[in-house]
Amino acid sequence: MTATSLRRRGGWKPVLAAAGAALLVAVLGGAATDIGPWYQSLQKPAWQPPDWLFGPAWTLIFGLTALAGVRAWARAPDAAARGRLLSAYALNALLNILWSVLFFTVKRPDWALVEVVSLWLSIALLIVLSGRRDRVAGWLLVPYLIWVGFAGVLNWSVVRLNEPFSGP
Template sequence: MATRKRFWTPVLIAAAAATCIGTVGGLLTNTGIWYQALVKPSWQPPDWLFGPAWTLIFALAAISAIYAWRSAQDPSQRRWVVALFALNGLLNLLWSTLFFVVKRPDWAVLEVVLLWLSVLLPILVFWRRSKTASFYLVPYLLWVAFAAFLNLTVVQLNAPFG
């Protein structure tokens, strides 16, 4: 029974955390009048694509967390796994808040650098013990890089803000 619990605990926690961050991020994302009025580049994906893309990204991040947790050799390393994913989740929500709630894409473009770094850091940290955990985060890193370029382009097309 203890082995079964050790197997499922990280799965359930990672799934719950990814679902929570994704849900709160979705609730913060208001694509109403203000957002629709922004000039966006012609190459921006359609709005309907962002939900499925983020769902896939968070699912892959949850899988990465499971591999990283299971490869951790002691409670200290597990705390690092949790801390790195918690930091990323907070920065992800902060970006959504800055862009959609505060309506400051210019501030969000500065913050997205931190978000990108919060994806890169666990890739580097996990690499030694679990290359699989690192690989599962690569699509997230690429997506945030794309989102950062899109955010910067929106700022350039619509500035100034505030």
């Protein structure tokens, strides 16, 4: 991204807005994530990464997502294209938070498994929309898609090892 494209699209405001949005999603998702006794009691596959790895992985993913959003925003031709981008990123943020709520707060990994499909599809949509504006922006989102795909398989394994779940 060049300084010219940043100036043309509002200077540092989009960068700060994207960083703030990524931080908000991380905080809200983190607040919904309780790895206390209920989570610890779940059977998990042997190949699950250690709990400490999830924080750095999500930090990297949120940073890449914010950067992708800024790059795509800076290259959007008009307000309508920027609005579509913002809507897609907002939808993805809501689905990201919702997954944590369903899995950890509501304690329904089975519901989270259904929801993770929508989350994954929303990332694919971000890749398409952002990649149309900036090829690098599209590629910056690929680790997010891969991570959520992996998380979906992990979620499926947790459901399979622990079902049935009941009650909200």
